[in-house]
Amino acid sequence: MSELATAHAPPVREEGPDDGADLTIVRARHPWRWVATAAVAVLVAMALHALVTNAAWDWATVGQYLFAPSIIRAVLLTLQLTVLGIVVGFVLGTVLAIMRLSPNPLLRSVSWTYIWIFRSVPLILQLLFWYNLALLYKSISFGVPFGPALFEIGTMDLVGPVTAAVLGLALHQAAYAAEVVRSGFLGIDQGRLEAAAALGIPRWRRFRRIQLPQAMRTIVPTAANELIGLVKGTSVVYIMALSELFYQVQVIYTRTGRVIPMLLVAAVWYLVLTTVLSIGQFYVERHYAKGALRVLPPTPLQRLRATFTRFRREVAA
């Protein structure tokens, strides 16, 4: 009985003044956090050790081929395919997204059908279609629709392997890009669009100045995902015997037999390309975060500087 009573009694006053000025805070201890840290550290050390000591990785060969002219050329082709694929893909994708949001039923269904087909058929199959376009149509003519042709050109001359690859990647990408862009526009608050209309801002200006920058906040992270996906996706093009990165390392290792180091060379380059893109993504996202966040996240440089000043202040104290 008496114990219960004490539990409900008002807390006993500690000695000393109660303004808290001379009290120090003792941080809570996390012993298990330390155990987990130690375990992970050991695992990381083991992994690094295995990477360095096993001769089969053959780091010397990796170093030898990493900057070989043929590899550099292959990286540049990969980059070219990625850039063209993403730019053409997103331009076309934006058009498709606008068509799908249009009140016109024909535009809407054409866009829907495009997305349906190009998302459904595997990329590798689409690439082979474009590669073999000449089997479908011997020549392509430009002129009045259903009317006379102004000039004609052989399909083989117009759609070479690089063009076929870009076409395949871009048209496939456009279907995904359309949905990414559409999701960005769906996310905009209707009230703000109404405000823009009420202010009498012309339609095109409204799109560029009001809608697009707000949509970009949603579009950028997903678009960056798509872009990084495409960097690696270009490796599918190897079936068209285009000497992009993946095809090129295969050529080298079938000749030299050094499979693992050559695969590593490709892996390192894909890693580098993706890293550069991720850094770009950070700054683009930061740009479009203006006004959406109360405080912009610091750039890595700013963070480094802040840590440094804090460190100096602590040393000085």
Added chain:
Amino acid sequence: MSAAPMVDLRGVHKSFGGIEVLRGVDLTVRTGEVTVVLGPSGSGKSTLLRTINHLEKVDRGLVRVDGELIGYRRSGRKLHELPERQILRRRSRIGFVFQNFNLFPHLTVLDNVAEAPISAQGRDRVTVLAEARELLDRVGLADKVDEYPRRLSGGQQQRVAIARALALRPKLLLFDEPTSALDPELVGEVLDVMRDLARSGTTMVVVTHEIGFAREAADTVVFLDEGRVVEQGPPAQVLDDPREPRTRAFLGAVLR
């Protein structure tokens, strides 16, 4: 009864999916006067306001602002729907202040105010920016020109929205429950700005629940219920000596 009416609504009908929101509204707002529209929620107040600048198309009836038909061109017995560009041009002389401010979050306060005069009215950028600063000063936000809207309080955001509407040099200002989304202690600062505008002779139509504002600033109070104008007249008459039982019931509920 001196000047021509700024706003003239004749027999305006509007339905949303079978529900008749406006059932033949006639309303006249004279130039330089402040009209406050009162009414229970769902009475069609906001819809009425939105038909005035063609954010809602009317199903039947005519809306004229400063003698011009809104949204249509009349030739004989036919009304031709205007192309969007002309609707926008007529609209850009009517300022609209929303309940939820609807500022553009990615533009600074100054750019929010300056955007429409530059892009919709094609006015000179430098003049517009100077004028925008003056307007922001007038609503007491001279020190916030470079902030983004999200960093402002609700009352400050609504004052930016009012400055944005004023930047169009409007003939007419429409307010759709401008204080309903605000914390009680922020309502006063917005009403102060509106009172100022009323005194300076701006033609205003205000949908609000602020009876105090109606009493002080309105020239005419309109009571709307179930899509019809039930009663209208000077505030002293409508607010203090309402003739219609429905007006009396509404005021009784609001003022209690």
